Amino acid sequence: MNEQLTVTQTLSAKAAPALPDTQTVTDVTHWTDRLFSFRVTRPKSLRFRSGEFVMIGLTGDNGRPLLRAYSIASPAWDDELEFYSIKVPDGPLTSRLQHIRAGDGIILRPKPVGTLVHDALLPGRRLYFFSTGTGFAPFASLLRDPETYEKYEQVIITHTCREVAELEYGRRLIAALHGDPLIGEMVAGRLKYYPTTTREDSATTGRITDLITCGRLFDDLGLPPLDPETDRAMVCGSLAFNNDIRAILEGAGLCEGANSEPAQFVVEKAFVGDGV
């Protein structure tokens, strides 16, 4: 039964190339039993701003596209597109998407949108990226974009997950940045990475919200408290996480912005649902 299911899933993924908006998978990496990343060809006409998301998916059993929002994890300059994905065991899309392989087709609607973009923030000196789980994805794009380091003197990325293994995609990406010929020099001494775990011991345990509130984040990184004059922030996690960080940022005097009205921080959901 399981074998039959796998064959059907693979066929469905391979059936996509006949449809419009189809891109070819070039690489797939499985990080844990719940997380994987993959790269696909980039439509020649697709222009996007680092941090934006698009709709991607597969052909559903009814023959119609089954699409979900996905942050583009690769930077705007990359020839390919990268995505970082959850595997929801009974999720309509990801129960099948997790089986894609190089050469398979996926559907990608080339209409990027989103609020986690530089244009939605007023100029500042320090940029914080606050993420949990797959909320790291838009920052995987922005961290690899030279514009981020042209605009800010310091960049701080926090990533909180339940377990250490769930940090690995981000950890490797940031390690690779330091050796990157394009970005390496720009990030040296200016990019601070602050990974934390909540359900397994690691160098830093605890929710980032608590670590901000008690001041440990700033002590550990040698930074002053949040300041609306100098600090900007982008936030991406569950609804509860976003709400808690929003309250902290507003409490520090920062105001939420949008594409139409840039301000001091912006927020986007990493997924819809309460995650319970």
Ligand SMILES: Cc1cc2nc3c(=O)[nH]c(=O)nc-3n(C[C@H](O)[C@H](O)[C@H](O)COP(=O)(O)OP(=O)(O)OC[C@H]3O[C@@H](n4cnc5c(N)ncnc54)[C@H](O)[C@@H]3O)c2cc1C
């Ligand atoms: C703006 C935006 C950007 C997104 N970007 C990404 C991304 O880059 N990577 C990604 O994996 N997902 C992302 N998502 C979530 C994505 O759209 C789908 O929900 C996810 O792929 C699961 O699809 P599904 O059909 O398998 O299950 P769904 O029916 O969509 O979700 C089922 C349940 O699984 C849980 N869930 C869904 N997505 C996640 C997640 N990412 N992390 C933890 N729990 C989750 C929720 O409790 C949800 O109710 C994004 C969502 C939004 C709104």
Ligand SMILES: NC(=O)c1ccc[n+]([C@@H]2O[C@H](COP(=O)([O-])OP(=O)(O)OC[C@H]3O[C@@H](n4cnc5c(N)ncnc54)[C@H](OP(=O)(O)O)[C@@H]3O)[C@@H](O)[C@H]2O)c1
């Ligand atoms: N990650 C897993 O190993 C795992 C395994 C099986 C199923 N699932 C399911 O998958 C869904 C999503 O899980 P997820 O781990 O990707 O995302 P998540 O539940 O949003 O948790 C990701 C990280 O964010 C932290 N967090 C959550 N809410 C927060 C808040 N309000 N303020 C500050 N930090 C907050 C969590 O800490 P806390 O740990 O303190 O909540 C965790 O470290 C859930 O439905 C979950 O039950 C997850």
